[in-house]
Amino acid sequence: MEMLKVSHLGKTYGKEVMYHALNQISFSIEHGEFVGVMGPSGSGKTTLLNMISTVDQPTTGDILINGLNPLHLKGDALALFRRRELGFVFQDFNLLDTLTVGENVVLPLTLDMISVTEQDRRLHSIAKTLRIEHLLGKRTYEISGGEAQRTAIARAIIHNPSLLLADEPTGNLDSKSARTVMELFEKINKEHQLTTIMVTHDPVAASYCGRIIFIKDGTIYNEIHSGGLRQQFYQQIIDVLSLLGGADHGV
Numbered sequence: 063m064e065m066l067k068v069s070h071l072g073k074t075y076g077k078e079v080m081y082h083a084l085n086q087i088s089f090s091i092e093h094g095e096f097v098g099v100m101g102p103s104g105s106g107k108t109t110l111l112n113m114i115s116t117v118d119q120p121t122t123g124d125i126l127i128n129g130l131n132p133l134h135l136k137g138d139a140l141a142l143f144r145r146r147e148l149g150f151v152f153q154d155f156n157l158l159d160t161l162t163v164g165e166n167v168v169l170p171l172t173l174d175m176i177s178v179t180e181q182d183r184r185l186h187s188i189a190k191t192l193r194i195e196h197l198l199g200k201r202t203y204e205i206s207g208g209e210a211q212r213t214a215i216a217r218a219i220i221h222n223p224s225l226l227l228a229d230e231p232t233g234n235l236d237s238k239s240a241r242t243v244m245e246l247f248e249k250i251n252k253e254h255q256l257t258t259i260m261v262t263h264d265p266v267a268a269s270y271c272g273r274i275i276f277i278k279d280g281t282i283y284n285e286i287h288s289g290g291l292r293q294q295f296y297q298q299i300i301d302v303l304s305l306l307g308g309a310d311h312g313v
């Protein structure tokens with residue numbers, strides 16, 4: 063089943079001086095896939111993610127998420143679609159430091175008026191998956207970066223979204239925490255069949271994906287699929303990045 067279809071997507075910034083950040087991008091993602099988006103700095107990765115996440119509107123083209131075109135939704139309907147269908151994970155975690163870890167995780171449910179008993183049930187189940195059960199009563203400034211990102215992932219998926227979007231989720235983590243976070247993304251993707259799209263510069267993080275779409279100058283440059291062996295896929299990713307240029311292989 064097709065979860066995401068992007069057709070002839072284009073984004074032009076500016077009026078007098080126009081900049082074509084995305085040009086005629088088309089691809090599809092099947093339900094349950096884990097797809098990485100890579101490319102040099104300024105190639106249009108975040109712009110693409112912002113279009114898919116409905117944060118910004120494309121200049122041309124269309125997006126279908128789960129058969130629905132979010133670009134046709136307005137106001138409350140769009141806000142509801144975003145809140146119910148999408149989950150977001152950011153580089154800098156975006157947790158609220160006035161709340162505890164547990165309160166941060168259940169935030170999407172409180173907005174949807176889910177009963178406290180059900181919130182508790184889901185919180186403990188998701189906390190177990192993300193291995194943050196022992197942190198639920200702590201404040202966000204009392205936990206490490208890796209723990210903060212695991213909390214952010216729990217918050218992003220507690221409402222069972224159709225699509226999980228992550229922008230450089232390991233960008234602020236040391237390599238050990240980054241691996242733990244990627245193992246959890248992989249586990250959630252496999253066990254919950256949660257379709258995931260992740261923008262990353264990090265070839266190690268990308269090697270956990272099943273497929274990588276490479277972008278250069280706002281167009282699709284290449285696409286590779288994992289054969290199942292992570293080390294081999296890592297090498298394939300490094301090879302494409304070397305041809306693509308502008309990559310940092312420092313992890």
Ligand SMILES: Nc1ncnc2c1ncn2[C@@H]1O[C@H](COP(=O)(O)OP(=O)(O)OP(=O)(O)O)[C@@H](O)[C@H]1O
Nearest residue numbers: 075076081083101102103104105106107108109110
């Ligand atoms: N609001 C904006 N107004 C004008 N130009 C923009 C805007 N947002 C992005 N751009 C330009 O569009 C291009 C693509 O930006 P984008 O942030 O999508 O790249 P990226 O691949 O995510 O880069 P990075 O890896 O450095 O985060 C860049 O040249 C950027 O300067």
